[in-house]
Amino acid sequence: MLTRRNVLRAGAAAGVLSTVPASLVIGGRSGVARAAESPFRVPLKVRTPLRPTRLAGHDFYRLTTREADVTLLPGTRTRIRSFNGVMSPLIVARRGRPVVIEQINSLNVPFSMHLHGGHVPGGSDGHPENEVKPGGKRIFRYPNQQRASTLWIHDHSHHSHAENIYRGLAATYVLTDDFEDRLPLPKGRYDVPLQLRDAKFGENGALDWDLHDFEGRHTLLVNGSPRPYFEVAARKYRLRLVNTSNERLFLLQLGDGEEFTHIGTDGGLLPAPVPARTLQLWPGERHEIVVDFGRYAVGRKLVLNNTYPYEGEAPEVMRFDVVRNAPDPSSVPATLRSVPDLGTSAVEREFTLSFNARTGEHLINNKPFDTDRVDIRPRLNVTETWRITNADTQFGIPHSLHPHLDAFRILDRNGEPPAAGEAGLKDTITVMAGESARVQLRFTDYTGRFMYHCHMLGHLQMGMMGQMEIGR
Numbered sequence: 001m002l003t004r005r006n007v008l009r010a011g012a013a014a015g016v017l018s019t020v021p022a023s024l025v026i027g028g029r030s031g032v033a034r035a036a037e038s039p040f041r042v043p044l045k046v047r048t049p050l051r052p053t054r055l056a057g058h059d060f061y062r063l064t065t066r067e068a069d070v071t072l073l074p075g076t077r078t079r080i081r082s083f084n085g086v087m088s089p090l091i092v093a094r095r096g097r098p099v100v101i102e103q104i105n106s107l108n109v110p111f112s113m114h115l116h117g118g119h120v121p122g123g124s125d126g127h128p129e130n131e132v133k134p135g136g137k138r139i140f141r142y143p144n145q146q147r148a149s150t151l152w153i154h155d156h157s158h159h160s161h162a163e164n165i166y167r168g169l170a171a172t173y174v175l176t177d178d179f180e181d182r183l184p185l186p187k188g189r190y191d192v193p194l195q196l197r198d199a200k201f202g203e204n205g206a207l208d209w210d211l212h213d214f215e216g217r218h219t220l221l222v223n224g225s226p227r228p229y230f231e232v233a234a235r236k237y238r239l240r241l242v243n244t245s246n247e248r249l250f251l252l253q254l255g256d257g258e259e260f261t262h263i264g265t266d267g268g269l270l271p272a273p274v275p276a277r278t279l280q281l282w283p284g285e286r287h288e289i290v291v292d293f294g295r296y297a298v299g300r301k302l303v304l305n306n307t308y309p310y311e312g313e314a315p316e317v318m319r320f321d322v323v324r325n326a327p328d329p330s331s332v333p334a335t336l337r338s339v340p341d342l343g344t345s346a347v348e349r350e351f352t353l354s355f356n357a358r359t360g361e362h363l364i365n366n367k368p369f370d371t372d373r374v375d376i377r378p379r380l381n382v383t384e385t386w387r388i389t390n391a392d393t394q395f396g397i398p399h400s401l402h403p404h405l406d407a408f409r410i411l412d413r414n415g416e417p418p419a420a421g422e423a424g425l426k427d428t429i430t431v432m433a434g435e436s437a438r439v440q441l442r443f444t445d446y447t448g449r450f451m452y453h454c455h456m457l458g459h460l461q462m463g464m465m466g467q468m469e470i471g472r
């Protein structure tokens with residue numbers, strides 16, 4: 001059913017994946033698929049937000065990072081690493097109202113909490129040097145002064161981040177604001193965060209972990225449930241898609257190619273809605289879509305497929321079952337949110353991403369990460385243009401770049417303007433082998449040391465990270 005040609009076409013339609021990676025791997029085993037568990041056996045868990053303690057001036061949470069035994073696959077228990085015992089919890093925050101989190105590390109490994117997409121001071125950014133040791137704790141302050149967007153919290157510790165995230169330490173963080181509230185987009189129970197990821201389970205339900213065997217992770221989880229079904233009303237839903245996988249690309253398609261509306265990305269709403277039939281969701285990225293189930297009769301079932309599965313793997317991600325009618329006062333306005341003008345760039349930088357097959361290291365500008373080295377020194381409020389080039393032409397490995405602290409806008413890809421679905425604020429950009437992109441960004445408010453890195457977590461662990469010191 002799936003051919004390379006189809007994938008190519010789908011990629012072209014999405015306007016980003018201009019070439020299909022010959023392999024997303026280096027040295028990965030092609031992986032013998034386990035007998036795929038039958039899909040759609042369990043309902044989607046729609047997360048209700050964690051309840052903060054409402055204090056004067058901020059919302060306070062205590063998050064304990066700890067192991068927990070939970071049911072992911074029906075009939076088995078799986079030991080995960082969790083926030084407060086929950087897989088994929090949800091925090092909802094409000095622009096202008098800070099969130100303060102006390103993180104208590106009850107794991108036996110270090111943990112460094114990072115709000116991905118967050119505009120936060122250096123001491124709260126999860127710099128690997130600030131990792132919380134087992135038994136330790138730390139306070140994180142999130143000012144929430146940025147525009148509404150879908151963010152996520154994950155580990156950034158130096159050596160255990162990929163495994164910590166794989167074992168469950170990923171929380172969705174939805175930031176709302178007045179601007180979005182005034183829009184007639186679907187709200188409340190019709191606004192649903194969906195954390196997408198993959199995993200590999202042993203026969204006893206245990207999570208199998210091998211940094212390099214990401215192609216062997218054939219079980220797709222949505223909000224922690226394997227290929228779930230979701231009973232929806234025949235009306236519009238806003239779906240916030242977050243890819244918390246270590247390395248997996250989701251190339252999403254609804255049904256046989258049903259149309260949906262792409263409304264947002266990493267940094268919040270797009271300037272205008274984009275009708276789409278496929279969507280690429282790379283690790284670390286967020287995309288928001290509106291699906292109008294009102295087009296379908298009660299009884300209709302629509303499968304969300306990943307049309308870029310690994311070999312021997314089922315494409316189904318989840319299924320939407322239209323089970324009831326409901327009034328629908330929501331709509332998608334013709335304009336959403338303009339991108340801020342970042343001014344004229346005064347600094348240009350080059351970032352060349354590559355792989356050293358001899359050492360197994362992934363490199364930025366030919367260097368692996370060194371905590372004692374500052375790679376670049378941007379100045380506060382000075383606009384920069386970064387050219388990101390993926391030089392991995394030998395193996396065809398895709399790479400991404402995610403600068404902390406501030407979002408960017410994409411100026412061009414290979415000299416061409418970005419597709420409409422990439423015209424909003426972004427904080428993670430994937431560049432295919434042999435290609436390049438330019439982004440414009442400006443760091444504001446906070447000085448100090450921050451990271452930038454590839455969000456393919458195996459690459460990050462193998463060195464693909466740099467350090468910037470932002471000064472005045």
Ligand SMILES: [Cu+2]
Nearest residue numbers: 399454456459
């Ligand atoms: Cu990479």
